Amino acid sequence: DVLRRIRAINTEIPIVMITAVKDIKTVVDAMKLGASDYIVKPISIEELKIVIKNVLERQDLVKEVEFLRSKISEKIGFNRIIGRSNPMRKVLDMINRVSKSNSTILIRGESGTGKELVVNALHNLSPRKDKPYIKLNCAAIPETLLESELFGFEKGAFNVLVSENAKMVGELLTKSEVVRKFTFTGSTGVGKQLLAQCAPSIKRTSMELGGNAPFIIFANADLDEAVSGLMGAKFRNGGQTCVAANRIFVQRSVLDKVLEKLAEKVAALKVANGLAKDCDIGPLIYPQAKQKVQQLVADAITKGAKRVGVSAELSGNYYAPVILTGVTAEMDIYHQEVFGPVASIIAFDDEAEVLAMANDVPFGLAAYFYSQDIKQIYRVSEALEYGMVGINEGLISNPVAPFGGVKQSGLGREGGHQGLDEYLEEKYVCMKV
Structure with missing residues (x-):
């Protein structure tokens, strides 16, 4: 309990646990909670000095490694950006400051290559640099919708799921009781499989499939x-x-x-x-x-x-x-x-x-x-x-005309008011007056 309280206040201070019983489980639990080392009673002053010395040296080593990693990350982060003019230094300084944040970042500009370089640098300098780097081209998304979703207005209006396991994602969506409408563009063979998966929950579907x-x-x-x-x-x-x-x-x-x-x-x-x-x-x-x-x-x-x-x-x-x-x-x-x-x-x-x-x-x-x-x-x-x-x-x-096929080329329509109707339900209401 003492160890937990100390760690709740300070996660960096080194802690040496002193125990009267050499119980392996107690020692392991203490190390998992953040103890740097342990000593079993009775205590020898010389042994205590050696343990404390080792703990402090280990802490210095960890800090040195973290420092070197940060310096290497900075070089890696900016290794694709050559310019060092005053305007570019402002950009690099902004990247350095923003990269430590967990906030969503919207990058705008005329140069696609420039935005790509900035995104790479942000990823390489961020705490998430060891995780996969996934880029999403948002050029086709209306600016109002993009900003509202990124910065907190109308939450859930737009969602993107990126995955290499298309089958798993397809089954997750088609079998979900929450999803009421499912649309797919692709081959007729895959479309048939998705329709079959949607059948148990009677989902509304739109399928834009193969042609000839x-x-x-x-x-x-x-x-x-x-x-x-x-x-x-x-x-x-x-x-x-x-x-x-x-x-x-x-x-x-x-x-x-x-x-x-x-x-x-x-x-x-x-x-x-x-x-x-x-x-x-x-x-x-x-x-x-x-x-x-x-x-x-x-x-x-x-x-x-x-x-x-x-x-x-x-x-x-x-x-x-x-x-x-x-x-x-x-x-x-x-x-x-x-x-x-x-x-x-x-x-x-x-x-x-x-x-x-x-x-x-x-x-x-x-x-x-x-x-x-x-x-x-x-x-x-x-x-x-x-x-x-x-x-x-x-x-x-034409975006104002209904787009879609018959037979094995699919179901439903995209474009025009017909495309919007695919996502709406008709309701008949009768009231006696």
Whole structure:
């Protein structure tokens, strides 16, 4: 009890415990409570001097180590910041003072690199430097919401959970009785698993899942407009979007003209670092993504598809855009979503045929078609089994419009008032007056 009281007042003062009984449990308990050493009675003055000397030397050593660690931490903290001008010294002094605090810190500025350097220095100088460093890019979060959550207004309005164990987090949320609404963007396979996990608690769900978008060019279309729209729908972001054109249906009578115009535009695309000024297509997201695209293209060619022109083999995660003709339903690329710059061309003869092919997949996120026949436009837009349809337009996403699919492409909508309605419940109230 005496030891506990002393430690409650002062955690640094060295304490030597004197005991009449050499009981191991008592000694261990005392050491756990903060005793520096112990002596068993009867006491020898010489022994006492030696113990006290050792305790004081040990304390000096601990302080020296702490001092050296702090100096090394300062150097490590600032080792990426080179400048030592007067304005920079003010920044470094502020980092030094703030880093010791447990308060939430919001860093603002025009330079992303500068903010990254400041955050690194704060972490390396903080008491949490031995714990994982996790950064969160808050650029897309409205400033009012970000500040209200960080600094105490409207607590709980915005929460972020970062984890490498997606399965564990998914189960935690889907099985929770507290969570009443669950939304997910990802593959259809994972979406099905999450829906099954949400079933026992009957959660409201929104699912934005896989797609296999058809892009139809009818013979009466403005071919220049159609090819221009196709370039955006297919090659935007290197084909790595859920609404990217996947199967490109061209009416046979205009196939050669479309291929000629498309090949000319594709040949002019430049694949480079996404930060380069004249870059049209950057890298694929990771090596496995490139391997999947390569496998789909190889499978199609093995089964009879033809590559238009010559595509260079690029290193790293870069993949040169490809046009394939003669694609059929026997090929994997016809049925699977291609997250890459591959244009699969399929010829058709009439409207009924192309509608049957366009709808012959389990997905229904986005579809596109080009036509100048207003009656055909009404018929085709009605017949396509897709949540979103672009007519004479290759870029359809708009924050004020409902975004979402049908069939195995998902449930619910994002965007527009429909996106807000997904988070609200309708209630019917009847009162006798």
